[in-house]
Amino acid sequence: MANIEYSEAIVEVLEILEYSDDNILEKIPKKLIKFWERNKSKTYKPNLDHNKSIIEMNLKDKTKSIISMIYLNYLCNDAEVKEISSIINHNEEIYQTELIKNHNSQHLEKVQNKTNKINENTKSTSIITIDIK
Structure with a gap:
């Protein structure tokens, strides 16, 4: 995996999964776990406190994204998927509006800056007319 950030996040995800119940692990495709095993960082050593909940852990943002994907795609029931999808869509609308x-x-x-510059230039280059008497 080319992206160091993702390969380090995968290490954190795999460590979290090591401490997860078997019923959770059974729901995640083995191919996906094997993919992560092949693409995890070989050098990154996470320092996760497994006495804390996932929410309380100091996880990388990419780790949180992967955990969210796992939850949404493999652990949620249909009602939860619908609710989470609705929240995601609403947040995306807010984000796009802000953009x-x-x-x-x-x-x-x-x-406004261009208009101000034009006004300044106009003031400095305005023609002064002198009436000759």
């Missing part, structure tokens, strides 16, 4: 707002405000700021 648009941010883009629009940046664009507006650029336009």
